[in-house]
Amino acid sequence: MTAQTGRIAVRPRGRGVGRRVAEGFLYPLGLPFLLLVVWGMASTASENRFFPGPLTIFEAFGDTWVGPAFVDDVLPSLYRLALGITASIVIGIAAGTLIGLFQWLRELLEPLLEFFRAIPPPVLIPVVMLLLGITDTMKVVVIVSGAVWPILLNTIDGVRATDSVMSETADSFRITWWERLWFLVLPAASPRIMAGVRQGLSVALILMVISEMFASSAGLGYRIAYFQRNYLIAEMWSGILLLGLVGVLLAATFGVVERRVLRWYHGIREVNRA
Amino acid sequence: MPDRSMLLRVEHLRKVYGSATGDVEAIGDVSFTMDAGELVCIVGPSGCGKTTLLKCLAGLLRPTSGIVEMDGVPVTGPSPAMAVVFQEYGRSLYPWLTVRGNVELPLRHKRLSREAREKLVTDALDAVGLGHAARSHPWQLSGGMQQRVAIARAVAYQPEVLIMDEPFAAVDAQTRADLEDLVRELHTARGISIVFVTHDIDESVYLGERVLVLSKSPTWVQEDLAIDLPPERDQITTRALLRFTELRTHVYDQIQRAKRGETAAAR
Known part of the structure:
Protein backbone atom coordinates (compact mmCIF):
# COMPACT_ATOMS: atom_id res chain seq x y z
CA MET A 1 0.00 0.00 0.00
CA THR A 2 1.29 3.41 -0.85
CA ALA A 3 -0.78 4.93 1.87
CA GLN A 4 1.11 6.86 4.43
CA THR A 5 -1.52 8.64 6.37
CA GLY A 6 -1.31 10.89 9.37
CA ARG A 7 -3.23 10.85 12.58
CA ILE A 8 -6.77 12.05 12.90
CA ALA A 9 -7.13 15.38 14.64
CA VAL A 10 -8.85 15.15 18.00
CA ARG A 11 -10.21 18.02 20.04
CA PRO A 12 -7.94 19.13 22.82
CA ARG A 13 -9.20 18.11 26.25
CA GLY A 14 -8.03 18.11 29.82
CA ARG A 15 -8.51 21.41 31.57
CA GLY A 16 -8.45 21.27 35.35
CA VAL A 17 -11.58 19.88 37.00
CA GLY A 18 -11.67 22.75 39.47
CA ARG A 19 -11.61 25.25 36.70
CA ARG A 20 -14.39 23.51 34.82
CA VAL A 21 -16.60 23.57 37.93
CA ALA A 22 -15.85 27.24 38.38
CA GLU A 23 -16.70 27.99 34.77
CA GLY A 24 -19.80 25.77 34.89
CA PHE A 25 -21.40 27.16 38.05
CA LEU A 26 -19.69 30.07 39.69
CA TYR A 27 -19.28 32.30 36.66
CA PRO A 28 -22.83 32.06 35.33
CA LEU A 29 -24.47 32.17 38.78
CA GLY A 30 -22.18 34.63 40.51
CA LEU A 31 -23.43 37.84 38.96
CA PRO A 32 -27.16 37.05 39.24
CA PHE A 33 -26.63 36.26 42.92
CA LEU A 34 -24.81 39.55 43.42
CA LEU A 35 -27.65 41.41 41.71
CA LEU A 36 -30.20 39.72 43.97
CA VAL A 37 -28.29 40.89 47.03
CA VAL A 38 -28.07 44.46 45.71
CA TRP A 39 -31.75 44.40 44.83
CA GLY A 40 -32.70 43.09 48.30
CA MET A 41 -30.76 45.85 49.99
CA ALA A 42 -32.14 48.52 47.66
CA SER A 43 -35.75 47.45 48.15
CA THR A 44 -35.34 47.29 51.95
CA ALA A 45 -34.02 50.82 51.95
CA SER A 46 -36.68 52.06 49.52
CA GLU A 47 -40.19 53.13 50.49
CA ASN A 48 -41.58 52.47 47.00
CA ARG A 49 -44.19 49.71 47.21
CA PHE A 50 -43.85 48.89 43.51
CA PHE A 51 -40.40 47.42 44.10
CA PRO A 52 -40.77 44.60 46.59
CA GLY A 53 -37.70 42.66 47.73
CA PRO A 54 -36.65 39.37 46.18
CA LEU A 55 -37.85 37.32 49.16
CA THR A 56 -41.37 38.74 48.87
CA ILE A 57 -41.38 37.97 45.19
CA PHE A 58 -40.09 34.42 45.70
CA GLU A 59 -42.85 33.87 48.22
CA ALA A 60 -45.45 35.25 45.80
CA PHE A 61 -43.92 33.04 43.09
CA GLY A 62 -44.61 29.90 45.07
CA ASP A 63 -48.11 31.00 46.09
CA THR A 64 -49.11 32.16 42.63
CA TRP A 65 -47.67 29.65 40.21
CA VAL A 66 -47.40 26.38 42.12
CA GLY A 67 -50.90 24.95 42.06
CA PRO A 68 -53.94 25.39 39.80
CA ALA A 69 -52.49 28.50 38.10
CA PHE A 70 -49.82 26.31 36.58
CA VAL A 71 -52.47 24.21 34.83
CA ASP A 72 -54.80 27.12 34.05
CA ASP A 73 -52.34 29.76 32.91
CA VAL A 74 -48.80 28.46 32.44
CA LEU A 75 -49.47 25.23 30.55
CA PRO A 76 -51.84 26.79 27.97
CA SER A 77 -49.30 29.54 27.34
CA LEU A 78 -46.48 27.06 26.89
CA TYR A 79 -48.68 24.93 24.69
CA ARG A 80 -49.46 27.84 22.38
CA LEU A 81 -45.82 28.87 22.40
CA ALA A 82 -44.69 25.37 21.44
CA LEU A 83 -47.31 25.17 18.70
CA GLY A 84 -46.35 28.60 17.37
CA ILE A 85 -42.65 27.81 17.34
CA THR A 86 -43.14 24.44 15.68
CA ALA A 87 -45.38 25.94 12.99
CA SER A 88 -42.92 28.80 12.41
CA ILE A 89 -40.01 26.41 11.99
CA VAL A 90 -41.89 24.06 9.66
CA ILE A 91 -43.37 26.86 7.53
CA GLY A 92 -40.17 28.93 7.58
CA ILE A 93 -37.90 26.10 6.48
CA ALA A 94 -40.29 24.58 3.94
CA ALA A 95 -41.22 27.87 2.29
CA GLY A 96 -37.69 29.25 2.60
CA THR A 97 -36.23 26.19 0.89
CA LEU A 98 -38.64 26.43 -2.03
CA ILE A 99 -38.17 30.18 -2.42
CA GLY A 100 -34.39 29.78 -2.15
CA LEU A 101 -34.27 27.02 -4.76
CA PHE A 102 -36.47 28.58 -7.42
CA GLN A 103 -35.51 31.97 -8.69
CA TRP A 104 -38.84 32.71 -10.36
CA LEU A 105 -40.61 32.09 -7.06
CA ARG A 106 -38.18 34.46 -5.37
CA GLU A 107 -38.78 37.22 -7.89
CA LEU A 108 -42.52 36.69 -7.62
CA LEU A 109 -42.68 36.81 -3.84
CA GLU A 110 -39.91 39.18 -2.83
CA PRO A 111 -41.90 42.48 -2.82
CA LEU A 112 -44.74 40.81 -0.97
CA LEU A 113 -42.41 39.33 1.63
CA GLU A 114 -40.73 42.68 2.19
CA PHE A 115 -44.13 44.26 2.79
CA PHE A 116 -45.45 41.67 5.22
CA ARG A 117 -42.17 41.50 7.08
CA ALA A 118 -42.34 45.24 7.67
CA ILE A 119 -45.70 45.02 9.46
CA PRO A 120 -45.23 44.81 13.24
CA PRO A 121 -47.06 41.58 14.19
CA PRO A 122 -48.93 43.03 17.22
CA VAL A 123 -51.03 45.22 14.92
CA LEU A 124 -52.30 42.03 13.33
CA ILE A 125 -53.91 40.98 16.60
CA PRO A 126 -57.14 42.99 16.12
CA VAL A 127 -57.42 41.75 12.54
CA VAL A 128 -56.79 38.11 13.38
CA MET A 129 -59.17 38.46 16.32
CA LEU A 130 -61.95 39.53 13.94
CA LEU A 131 -61.19 36.68 11.58
CA LEU A 132 -60.61 33.86 14.03
CA GLY A 133 -62.20 35.09 17.25
CA ILE A 134 -60.52 35.00 20.63
CA THR A 135 -59.18 31.49 20.28
CA ASP A 136 -55.99 29.52 20.68
CA THR A 137 -55.65 29.51 16.91
CA MET A 138 -55.64 33.30 16.84
CA LYS A 139 -52.80 33.44 19.35
CA VAL A 140 -50.77 30.80 17.52
CA VAL A 141 -51.31 32.69 14.26
CA VAL A 142 -50.01 35.88 15.88
CA ILE A 143 -46.92 34.06 17.18
CA VAL A 144 -46.23 32.55 13.76
CA SER A 145 -46.81 35.87 11.98
CA GLY A 146 -43.78 37.27 13.77
CA ALA A 147 -41.53 34.31 14.45
CA VAL A 148 -41.63 32.90 10.93
CA TRP A 149 -39.75 35.81 9.32
CA PRO A 150 -36.22 35.37 10.64
CA ILE A 151 -36.45 31.64 9.94
CA LEU A 152 -37.87 32.14 6.45
CA LEU A 153 -35.40 34.82 5.37
CA ASN A 154 -32.37 33.06 6.81
CA THR A 155 -33.41 29.81 5.14
CA ILE A 156 -33.76 31.57 1.78
CA ASP A 157 -30.28 33.07 2.13
CA GLY A 158 -28.77 29.81 3.35
CA VAL A 159 -30.29 27.78 0.53
CA ARG A 160 -29.18 30.30 -2.09
CA ALA A 161 -25.62 30.28 -0.81
CA THR A 162 -25.01 26.58 -1.53
CA ASP A 163 -21.37 26.27 -2.53
CA SER A 164 -20.81 25.99 -6.28
CA VAL A 165 -18.21 23.21 -6.04
CA MET A 166 -20.46 21.21 -3.72
CA SER A 167 -23.29 21.61 -6.25
CA GLU A 168 -21.04 20.58 -9.11
CA THR A 169 -19.99 17.53 -7.13
CA ALA A 170 -23.65 16.60 -6.70
CA ASP A 171 -24.22 17.18 -10.43
CA SER A 172 -21.26 15.10 -11.53
CA PHE A 173 -22.37 12.13 -9.40
CA ARG A 174 -25.95 12.53 -10.59
CA ILE A 175 -27.35 12.86 -7.08
CA THR A 176 -31.16 12.82 -7.17
CA TRP A 177 -33.27 15.86 -6.27
CA TRP A 178 -34.32 14.58 -2.86
CA GLU A 179 -30.83 13.41 -1.97
CA ARG A 180 -29.53 16.79 -2.97
CA LEU A 181 -32.07 18.53 -0.76
CA TRP A 182 -31.46 16.27 2.20
CA PHE A 183 -27.69 15.76 1.99
CA LEU A 184 -26.55 19.02 0.46
CA VAL A 185 -28.94 21.97 0.45
CA LEU A 186 -30.44 21.69 3.93
CA PRO A 187 -27.23 20.79 5.81
CA ALA A 188 -25.34 23.53 3.98
CA ALA A 189 -28.02 26.03 4.99
CA SER A 190 -28.35 24.72 8.55
CA PRO A 191 -26.06 27.27 10.24
CA ARG A 192 -28.15 30.07 8.76
CA ILE A 193 -31.40 28.27 9.54
CA MET A 194 -30.39 27.79 13.17
CA ALA A 195 -29.46 31.47 13.46
CA GLY A 196 -32.95 32.28 12.17
CA VAL A 197 -34.60 29.88 14.63
CA ARG A 198 -32.70 31.49 17.50
CA GLN A 199 -34.10 34.90 16.57
CA GLY A 200 -37.53 33.40 15.97
CA LEU A 201 -37.65 31.96 19.48
CA SER A 202 -37.35 35.31 21.22
CA VAL A 203 -39.91 36.87 18.88
CA ALA A 204 -42.27 33.98 19.63
CA LEU A 205 -41.98 34.50 23.38
CA ILE A 206 -42.70 38.21 23.05
CA LEU A 207 -45.75 37.60 20.86
CA MET A 208 -47.05 34.88 23.15
CA VAL A 209 -47.22 37.42 25.98
CA ILE A 210 -48.63 40.23 23.86
CA SER A 211 -51.32 38.08 22.26
CA GLU A 212 -52.51 37.13 25.74
CA MET A 213 -52.49 40.67 27.08
CA PHE A 214 -54.83 41.83 24.34
CA ALA A 215 -57.67 39.44 24.58
CA SER A 216 -57.62 36.50 26.85
CA SER A 217 -58.99 35.06 30.05
CA ALA A 218 -56.03 32.85 30.80
CA GLY A 219 -52.32 32.63 30.17
CA LEU A 220 -49.11 34.12 31.46
CA GLY A 221 -49.50 37.45 29.69
CA TYR A 222 -53.10 37.77 30.82
CA ARG A 223 -52.13 36.99 34.46
CA ILE A 224 -49.33 39.52 34.56
CA ALA A 225 -51.58 42.27 33.17
CA TYR A 226 -54.32 41.24 35.63
CA PHE A 227 -51.96 41.43 38.64
CA GLN A 228 -50.73 44.82 37.53
CA ARG A 229 -54.26 46.22 37.19
CA ASN A 230 -55.16 44.90 40.64
CA TYR A 231 -52.03 46.21 42.37
CA LEU A 232 -50.79 42.71 43.16
CA ILE A 233 -47.25 43.97 42.68
CA ALA A 234 -45.22 41.06 44.07
CA GLU A 235 -47.36 38.63 42.04
CA MET A 236 -46.79 40.71 38.92
CA TRP A 237 -43.04 40.60 39.42
CA SER A 238 -43.19 36.85 40.00
CA GLY A 239 -44.92 36.50 36.62
CA ILE A 240 -42.11 38.44 34.97
CA LEU A 241 -39.61 36.20 36.74
CA LEU A 242 -41.43 33.14 35.38
CA LEU A 243 -41.35 34.57 31.86
CA GLY A 244 -37.62 35.08 32.21
CA LEU A 245 -37.23 31.49 33.31
CA VAL A 246 -39.26 30.29 30.31
CA GLY A 247 -36.95 32.30 28.08
CA VAL A 248 -33.84 30.81 29.68
CA LEU A 249 -35.27 27.29 29.37
CA LEU A 250 -36.08 27.94 25.71
CA ALA A 251 -32.55 29.18 25.02
CA ALA A 252 -31.02 26.21 26.84
CA THR A 253 -33.13 23.72 24.88
CA PHE A 254 -32.18 25.47 21.68
CA GLY A 255 -28.52 25.32 22.67
CA VAL A 256 -28.67 21.54 23.13
CA VAL A 257 -30.39 21.03 19.77
CA GLU A 258 -28.07 23.46 18.01
CA ARG A 259 -24.92 21.75 19.27
CA ARG A 260 -26.30 18.45 18.04
CA VAL A 261 -27.37 19.70 14.60
CA LEU A 262 -24.32 21.89 13.96
CA ARG A 263 -21.70 19.60 15.45
CA TRP A 264 -19.78 19.60 12.15
CA TYR A 265 -19.96 23.38 11.89
CA HIS A 266 -18.56 24.01 15.36
CA GLY A 267 -16.01 21.27 14.73
CA ILE A 268 -14.67 23.03 11.64
CA ARG A 269 -14.46 26.32 13.49
CA GLU A 270 -12.59 24.67 16.31
CA VAL A 271 -10.13 23.06 13.87
CA ASN A 272 -9.61 26.37 12.06
CA ARG A 273 -8.91 28.19 15.29
CA ALA A 274 -6.38 25.61 16.47
CA MET B 1 -5.48 1.68 -32.63
CA PRO B 2 -4.53 -1.92 -31.79
CA ASP B 3 -6.42 -4.17 -29.35
CA ARG B 4 -7.60 -1.50 -26.85
CA SER B 5 -11.07 -0.14 -27.50
CA MET B 6 -11.78 3.54 -27.83
CA LEU B 7 -13.31 5.03 -24.69
CA LEU B 8 -13.49 8.76 -25.17
CA ARG B 9 -13.64 10.71 -28.39
CA VAL B 10 -13.45 14.48 -28.54
CA GLU B 11 -13.86 16.11 -31.92
CA HIS B 12 -13.61 19.80 -32.81
CA LEU B 13 -14.67 20.82 -29.34
CA ARG B 14 -15.24 24.56 -29.05
CA LYS B 15 -16.47 26.56 -26.11
CA VAL B 16 -17.35 30.24 -26.16
CA TYR B 17 -18.50 32.08 -23.07
CA GLY B 18 -20.93 34.85 -23.81
CA SER B 19 -20.50 37.94 -21.67
CA ALA B 20 -21.69 41.53 -21.64
CA THR B 21 -18.36 42.83 -22.90
CA GLY B 22 -18.17 40.38 -25.79
CA ASP B 23 -17.70 36.68 -26.29
CA VAL B 24 -14.65 34.92 -24.89
CA GLU B 25 -13.42 31.91 -26.79
CA ALA B 26 -12.03 29.61 -24.11
CA ILE B 27 -11.54 26.53 -26.27
CA GLY B 28 -10.86 26.93 -29.97
CA ASP B 29 -10.74 23.48 -31.50
CA VAL B 30 -9.74 20.45 -29.45
CA SER B 31 -9.76 16.91 -30.82
CA PHE B 32 -8.32 13.76 -29.30
CA THR B 33 -9.27 10.20 -28.48
CA MET B 34 -8.56 8.05 -25.49
CA ASP B 35 -8.56 4.27 -25.21
CA ALA B 36 -9.89 2.25 -22.32
CA GLY B 37 -7.23 1.69 -19.68
CA GLU B 38 -5.13 4.69 -20.61
CA LEU B 39 -3.79 7.37 -18.30
CA VAL B 40 -3.75 10.64 -20.21
CA CYS B 41 -2.36 13.83 -18.72
CA ILE B 42 -3.44 17.20 -20.01
CA VAL B 43 -1.04 20.11 -19.45
CA GLY B 44 -1.04 23.63 -20.70
CA PRO B 45 -0.07 27.16 -19.79
CA SER B 46 -2.14 28.71 -17.02
CA GLY B 47 -5.45 30.12 -18.18
CA CYS B 48 -5.54 27.87 -21.24
CA GLY B 49 -9.00 26.50 -20.50
CA LYS B 50 -7.98 23.21 -18.87
CA THR B 51 -10.84 23.35 -16.39
CA THR B 52 -13.31 24.32 -19.11
CA LEU B 53 -12.20 21.38 -21.23
CA LEU B 54 -12.56 19.04 -18.27
CA LYS B 55 -16.03 20.29 -17.44
CA CYS B 56 -17.06 19.73 -21.05
CA LEU B 57 -15.70 16.18 -20.87
CA ALA B 58 -17.57 15.52 -17.62
CA GLY B 59 -20.83 16.87 -19.00
CA LEU B 60 -20.93 19.74 -16.50
CA LEU B 61 -20.67 22.30 -19.30
CA ARG B 62 -22.21 22.19 -22.73
CA PRO B 63 -19.72 22.82 -25.51
CA THR B 64 -20.62 25.52 -28.02
CA SER B 65 -19.93 23.09 -30.83
CA GLY B 66 -18.16 19.80 -31.39
CA ILE B 67 -18.61 16.31 -30.02
CA VAL B 68 -17.71 14.53 -26.81
CA GLU B 69 -18.44 10.83 -27.03
CA MET B 70 -18.15 8.20 -24.34
CA ASP B 71 -18.23 4.61 -25.65
CA GLY B 72 -19.75 5.98 -28.83
CA VAL B 73 -22.57 7.78 -27.01
CA PRO B 74 -22.63 11.60 -27.02
CA VAL B 75 -22.13 13.15 -23.59
CA THR B 76 -24.96 15.61 -22.95
CA GLY B 77 -24.82 15.74 -19.16
CA PRO B 78 -23.01 14.14 -16.23
CA SER B 79 -22.59 10.49 -17.06
CA PRO B 80 -22.57 7.48 -14.72
CA ALA B 81 -19.49 6.33 -16.61
CA MET B 82 -17.44 9.25 -15.30
CA ALA B 83 -16.39 10.43 -11.88
CA VAL B 84 -14.70 13.75 -11.19
CA VAL B 85 -12.09 14.56 -8.54
CA PHE B 86 -12.06 18.32 -8.04
CA GLN B 87 -9.11 20.44 -7.06
CA GLU B 88 -10.86 21.99 -4.07
CA TYR B 89 -11.32 18.92 -1.90
CA GLY B 90 -12.44 21.14 0.98
CA ARG B 91 -15.44 22.30 -1.02
CA SER B 92 -16.11 19.03 -2.78
CA LEU B 93 -16.51 16.86 0.33
CA TYR B 94 -19.54 17.47 2.53
CA PRO B 159 -16.74 4.87 -13.39
CA GLU B 160 -15.19 3.86 -16.68
CA VAL B 161 -13.02 6.93 -16.57
CA LEU B 162 -11.77 9.01 -13.68
CA ILE B 163 -11.45 12.71 -14.44
CA MET B 164 -9.08 14.60 -12.15
CA ASP B 165 -8.84 18.39 -12.20
CA GLU B 166 -5.48 19.53 -10.79
CA PRO B 167 -6.24 17.36 -7.79
CA PHE B 168 -2.93 17.86 -6.01
CA ALA B 169 -2.40 21.57 -6.63
CA ALA B 170 -3.29 22.43 -3.05
CA VAL B 171 -1.21 19.87 -1.11
CA ASP B 172 2.43 19.96 -0.05
CA ALA B 173 5.19 18.33 -2.09
CA GLN B 174 5.62 15.14 -0.07
CA THR B 175 1.90 14.46 0.15
CA ARG B 176 1.74 15.15 -3.53
CA ALA B 177 4.33 12.48 -4.31
CA ASP B 178 2.35 9.94 -2.24
CA LEU B 179 -0.87 10.85 -4.02
CA GLU B 180 0.80 10.59 -7.43
CA ASP B 181 1.88 7.06 -6.58
CA LEU B 182 -1.65 6.31 -5.43
CA VAL B 183 -2.98 7.40 -8.82
CA ARG B 184 -0.37 5.24 -10.60
CA GLU B 185 -1.36 2.30 -8.40
CA LEU B 186 -5.09 2.71 -9.04
CA HIS B 187 -4.28 2.83 -12.72
CA THR B 188 -1.95 -0.19 -12.90
CA ALA B 189 -3.56 -2.43 -10.23
CA ARG B 190 -7.20 -1.70 -11.02
CA GLY B 191 -6.91 -0.77 -14.67
CA ILE B 192 -8.85 2.45 -14.18
CA SER B 193 -8.78 4.87 -17.13
CA ILE B 194 -7.76 8.33 -15.98
CA VAL B 195 -7.78 11.81 -17.47
CA PHE B 196 -5.47 13.88 -15.33
CA VAL B 197 -5.42 17.64 -15.77
CA THR B 198 -2.43 19.45 -14.28
CA HIS B 199 -0.30 22.53 -14.75
CA ASP B 200 2.75 20.67 -13.42
CA ILE B 201 5.01 19.42 -16.24
CA ASP B 202 6.97 16.93 -14.10
CA GLU B 203 3.76 15.50 -12.76
CA SER B 204 2.29 15.02 -16.21
CA VAL B 205 5.39 13.16 -17.46
CA TYR B 206 5.73 11.07 -14.30
CA LEU B 207 2.08 9.98 -14.30
CA GLY B 208 1.05 9.80 -17.90
CA GLU B 209 1.26 7.29 -20.70
CA ARG B 210 0.34 10.16 -22.95
CA VAL B 211 0.60 13.87 -22.42
CA LEU B 212 -1.62 16.28 -24.31
CA VAL B 213 -0.03 19.71 -24.42
CA LEU B 214 -2.62 22.43 -24.89
CA SER B 215 -1.97 25.76 -26.54
CA LYS B 216 -2.87 29.03 -24.90
CA SER B 217 -6.47 30.20 -25.18
CA PRO B 218 -8.34 29.79 -27.57
CA THR B 219 -7.14 26.28 -27.05
CA TRP B 220 -6.15 23.53 -29.42
CA VAL B 221 -3.99 20.44 -28.85
CA GLN B 222 -0.42 21.63 -29.39
CA GLU B 223 1.04 18.17 -29.14
CA ASP B 224 -0.04 14.62 -28.34
CA LEU B 225 3.07 13.07 -26.83
CA ALA B 226 3.51 9.38 -25.97
CA ILE B 227 5.47 8.88 -22.75
CA ASP B 228 7.74 5.90 -23.38
CA LEU B 229 8.80 5.37 -19.79
CA PRO B 230 8.51 1.91 -18.21
CA PRO B 231 5.11 1.28 -16.60
CA GLU B 232 6.64 0.62 -13.18
CA ARG B 233 7.39 4.12 -11.95
CA ASP B 234 9.14 5.28 -8.85
CA GLN B 235 9.56 8.78 -7.50
CA ILE B 236 13.34 8.48 -7.31
CA THR B 237 14.50 6.20 -10.11
CA THR B 238 11.98 7.25 -12.75
CA ARG B 239 12.62 10.92 -12.21
CA ALA B 240 16.38 10.23 -12.47
CA LEU B 241 16.08 8.59 -15.90
CA LEU B 242 17.66 10.44 -18.79
CA ARG B 243 14.51 9.84 -20.82
CA PHE B 244 12.38 11.49 -18.12
CA THR B 245 14.54 14.59 -18.31
CA GLU B 246 14.34 14.65 -22.10
CA LEU B 247 10.57 14.31 -22.04
CA ARG B 248 10.04 16.97 -19.42
CA THR B 249 12.36 19.35 -21.30
CA HIS B 250 10.39 18.69 -24.43
CA VAL B 251 7.04 19.35 -22.75
CA TYR B 252 8.47 22.43 -21.09
CA ASP B 253 9.62 23.69 -24.48
CA GLN B 254 6.25 23.07 -26.00
CA ILE B 255 4.50 24.99 -23.25
CA GLN B 256 6.87 27.92 -23.68
CA ARG B 257 6.05 27.87 -27.38
CA ALA B 258 2.36 27.62 -26.59
CA LYS B 259 2.65 30.68 -24.37
CA ARG B 260 4.25 32.59 -27.22
CA GLY B 261 1.55 31.35 -29.54
CA GLU B 262 3.79 29.30 -31.84
CA THR B 263 2.62 26.03 -33.29
CA ALA B 264 4.19 22.64 -32.64
CA ALA B 265 7.93 22.26 -33.02
CA ALA B 266 9.62 19.35 -34.68
CA ARG B 267 10.63 16.68 -32.21
Missing part, protein backbone atom coordinates in the same frame (compact mmCIF):
# COMPACT_ATOMS: atom_id res chain seq x y z
CA PRO B 95 -18.37 18.36 6.03
CA TRP B 96 -21.61 17.26 7.69
CA LEU B 97 -21.14 13.70 6.48
CA THR B 98 -18.52 11.28 7.74
CA VAL B 99 -15.81 10.01 5.42
CA ARG B 100 -17.89 6.90 4.89
CA GLY B 101 -21.04 8.95 4.30
CA ASN B 102 -19.27 11.01 1.66
CA VAL B 103 -18.05 7.96 -0.22
CA GLU B 104 -21.46 6.30 0.06
CA LEU B 105 -23.57 9.26 -1.06
CA PRO B 106 -23.19 8.83 -4.85
CA LEU B 107 -24.02 5.13 -4.50
CA ARG B 108 -27.39 5.69 -2.85
CA HIS B 109 -29.29 6.02 -6.09
CA LYS B 110 -27.52 3.09 -7.71
CA ARG B 111 -29.65 0.01 -7.33
CA LEU B 112 -27.34 -1.95 -5.08
CA SER B 113 -27.98 -4.21 -2.13
CA ARG B 114 -26.84 -2.85 1.21
CA GLU B 115 -24.01 -5.37 1.42
CA ALA B 116 -22.79 -4.59 -2.09
CA ARG B 117 -22.81 -0.89 -1.31
CA GLU B 118 -20.94 -1.29 1.97
CA LYS B 119 -18.42 -3.53 0.28
CA LEU B 120 -17.76 -0.95 -2.42
CA VAL B 121 -17.25 1.78 0.16
CA THR B 122 -14.95 -0.29 2.37
CA ASP B 123 -13.01 -1.48 -0.64
CA ALA B 124 -12.55 2.05 -2.00
CA LEU B 125 -11.44 3.40 1.39
CA ASP B 126 -8.94 0.56 1.75
CA ALA B 127 -7.65 1.27 -1.75
CA VAL B 128 -6.70 4.82 -0.74
CA GLY B 129 -5.41 3.73 2.66
CA LEU B 130 -8.17 5.31 4.73
CA GLY B 131 -9.93 2.23 6.09
CA HIS B 132 -9.24 3.43 9.61
CA ALA B 133 -10.73 6.90 9.12
CA ALA B 134 -14.19 5.89 7.86
CA ARG B 135 -16.00 7.35 10.86
CA SER B 136 -14.12 10.64 10.98
CA HIS B 137 -15.36 13.81 9.39
CA PRO B 138 -13.40 15.24 6.44
CA TRP B 139 -12.36 18.36 8.35
CA GLN B 140 -10.66 16.21 10.96
CA LEU B 141 -8.23 15.00 8.29
CA SER B 142 -5.22 16.59 6.63
CA GLY B 143 -5.52 18.02 3.12
CA GLY B 144 -3.88 15.00 1.51
CA MET B 145 -6.18 12.63 3.35
CA GLN B 146 -9.21 14.68 2.32
CA GLN B 147 -8.18 14.36 -1.31
CA ARG B 148 -7.85 10.59 -0.76
CA VAL B 149 -11.47 10.59 0.42
CA ALA B 150 -12.50 12.36 -2.78
CA ILE B 151 -10.56 9.78 -4.80
CA ALA B 152 -12.20 6.94 -2.84
CA ARG B 153 -15.61 8.43 -3.56
CA ALA B 154 -14.83 8.48 -7.27
CA VAL B 155 -13.42 4.93 -7.23
CA ALA B 156 -16.44 3.53 -5.34
CA TYR B 157 -18.71 5.04 -8.01
CA GLN B 158 -17.10 2.55 -10.44
